[in-house]
Amino acid sequence: MAHGNTNGNGNGSGNGGTHGGPVAARGAHYPSFEAPSVDKVMVEERAASFTKRSIKKETKVKGLKLAISMMDLTTLEGKDSAGKVRQMSHKARFPSTDPTVPSCAAVCVYPKLVPVAKKALEGSTVKVASVSTAFPSGLSPLVVKLADVRQAVELGADEIDMVIDRGAMLSGQYNAVFDEIAATKEACGEAHLKVILETGELGSYDVVRKASQIAMLAGGDFIKTSTGKIIPAATLPVTLVMLEAIRDYYYATGKRIGMKPAGGIRTSKQALHYLVMVKETLGDAWLDNEMFRFGASTLLNDVLMQLEKERTGAYQGGDYFSKD
Amino acid sequence: MAAKNGGPKAEDSGKTAVADTESVRLTVRKAYKMYVGGAFIRSESGRTTQVAEAPGSASKENIPRASRKDGRDAVVAARAAWDGWSARTGYNRGQILYRLAEMLDARADELTKSLVRGGLDPKQAAVEVAATIDRVIAYSGWTDKYQSLFSSLNPVAGPHFNFTSPESMGVVAVVAPARPALLGLAGCILPIIASGNTVVVLASEADPRTSVTFSEALATSDLPGGVVNILTGPVGEVLPHLAKHMEIAALDLHGVDAAISKAAEEQGAGSVKRVRVRSLNEAEWFDAAATESPRWIERFVEMKTIWHPAGQ
Incomplete structure (x- = not known):
């Protein structure tokens, strides 16, 4: 290999190639970004198999409540207002009048609305996440992006969702992508960093896998599929590729990275498919809101409707649940 | 006997070749499917009901047997x-309903045959198909006229205009009458969708096959997918879940048992459903003057009253 494979993981396990060792490149030391190639057919077939599990009754209720506790309730629209964010924050804190239904994990808003969410969620367990780094394109100069991050943290964000520079990723400037993530991580300070790969723009699972590798090596606490502004957003196969990257990174380094699929997850059934996939790929250690999140806005209502259906036996209608 | 000669003679072979091709050709068996959300589907349960291919025939055909979850999916659509x-x-x-009449007219033979296979005599079947097409045309005419008949300008004590006009209600669940299988099906769907409602219909259990052919006309009529959803299956199994369903605004029950309709009314109380129960006999379904009345549309509209300040 052109650049040294330092950790000698040559036992033919099939998913080796996750390395933490430094590699010399243009005077700076970068870790190896090498990632195994992804078998498209198999990953899609494997992902489809998770949709065939039958999860009913108490298990379903438990799964749905877990899904609520993992939700980053999100509003990222140009028309977002303080009122909307207050309303959504309240809903994240008390999704249901049923006290056994947990709060959501976080609300996710634009930086300007962080103080509103922060105030609305005072005294609760719900975190405030803010998208940053010139979301959703990420195509501002680095200084602007870092200032965006610092500002969001200053305003009180507990978590920062950054976007990677897809243009750089696709043109092979991996070091630049790495540097940006590392610089953003530094700017975050105490705040958790979620790295959005925007998989819908990356083109292939191989690139997704490599981008995951770079994001984890550069210090991302979570890797996240999408901004929600591009179709396709989160899909089961692409999430599986990222979960496998997390698993292999954990085997190689012992560090546990979180996962956040976002965009396109609208139904309870889909949410349960994701939970099954996490359990069968990473195990129970990832089945809590420290390690796994759903980025969603309409999913919560569907889950609440399903919980109510399980409680009353009657299918529910949209008129009985608040829209925002 | 010819068989003794041990093989066909040369001059016979040309004739038998044609006959053999015909006897060898496989019959095209049809997979009957329910119409939900603009698509033809099997029951998610995989179950079917067997219906005789024709009266007295030992050969059976499989018709999907709708489940609770098929009902749920149809309501979503x-x-x-x-x-x-x-x-x-x-x-x-x-315009769209008129096109439905065109599509039904083009399929008149197929519908007639289906009714005959469901037990009618050919003459009766042809009359029913013609009456069905006429009913579609009648309601295609009503869609932009019934509003004026049911709207009113109400006198009020004050400087206000006060007017009332009908609006559609939402999703209406329908149990179609057993007979007439086609006219009854169309006759209960049309007045409901004419005003902008959408329907989930449980088709006749006596002749479910004809409802499938009717759906095929719906599918080619410019009617948007999901406006009419037709399920074939046991009313007793699916109706209770539709009656409890919070998304459904009203129930229209034709010719169901008193016990089932009473239970449906009780189950519908949770969401304050409008429940209409009606049992027409077969002859009454053919009475065009009565069944093509806009009063049928009025059964499933919501009256909205608006106050508006009147200028000097």
Whole structure:
């Protein structure tokens, strides 16, 4: 290999190639970004198999409540207002009048609305996440992006969702992508960093896998599929590729990275498919809101409707649940 | 006997070749499917009901047996279709229903044959198909006219205009009468969708096959997917779940047992459903003057009253 494979993981396990060792490149030391190639057919077939599990009754209720506790309730629209964010924050804190239904994990808003969410969620367990780094394109100069991050943290964000520079990723400037993530991580300070790969723009699972590798090596606490502004957003196969990257990174380094699929997850059934996939790929250690999140806005209502259906036996209608 | 000669003679072979091709050709067996959200589907349960291919025939055909979850999926499709269907102008809904009549007319033979296979004599079947097409045309005419008949300008004590006009309700669940299987099906669907409602219909259990052919005309009629959803299956199994369903605005029950309709009314109380129960005999379904009345449309509209300040 052109650049040294330092950790000698040559036992033919099939998913080796996750390395933490430094590699010399243009005077700076970068870790190896090498990632195994992804078998498209198999990953899609494997992902489809998770949709065939039958999860009913108490298990379903438990799964749905877990899904609520993992939700980053999100509003990222140009028309977002303080009122909307207050309303959504309240809903994240008390999704249901049923006290056994947990709060959501976080609300996710634009930086300007962080103080509103922060105030609305005072005294609760719900975190405030803010998208940053010139979301959703990420195509501002680095200084602007870092200032965006610092500002969001200053305003009180507990978590920062950054976007990677897809243009750089696709043109092979991996070091630049790495540097940006590392610089953003530094700017975050105490705040958790979620790295959005925007998989819908990356083109292939191989690139997704490599981008995951770079994001984890550069210090991302979570890797996240999408901004929600591009179709396709989160899909089961692409999430599986990222979960496998997390698993292999954990085997190689012992560090546990979180996962956040976002965009396109609208139904309870889909949410349960994701939970099954996490359990069968990473195990129970990832089945809590420290390690796994759903980025969603309409999913919560569907889950609440399903919980109510399980409680009353009657299918529910949209008129009985608040829209925002 | 010819068989003794040990093989066909040369001059016979040309004739038998044609006959053999015909006898060898496989019959095309049809997979009957339910119509939900603009697509033809099997029951999610995989179950079917067997129906005799023709009266007295030992050969059976499989018709999907709808489950609770098929009902649920149909309601999702119907609710999604309601926004668009109710927002169309009455004029446009009329055009689409007229096209439905065209499609039914083109399939008149197929529908007649289906009714005959369901037990009618050919003459009766042809009359029923013709009456069905006429009914579709009648309601295609009503779609932009019934509003004026049911709207009113109400006198009020004050400087206000006060007017009332009908609006569609949403998703209506329908149990179609057992007979007439085709006219009854069309006759209960048409007045409901004419005003912009969408429907989930449990088709006749006596002749479910004909409802499938009817759906095939719906599918080619410009009617948006999900406006009419037709399930074939046991009413007793699916109706209770539709009656409890919070998304459904009303129930229209034709010719169901008193016990079932009473239970449906009780189950519908949780969401304050409008429940209409009706049992017409077969002859009454053919009475065009009575069944093509806009009063049938009025059964499933919501009256909206608006106050508006009157200028000097």
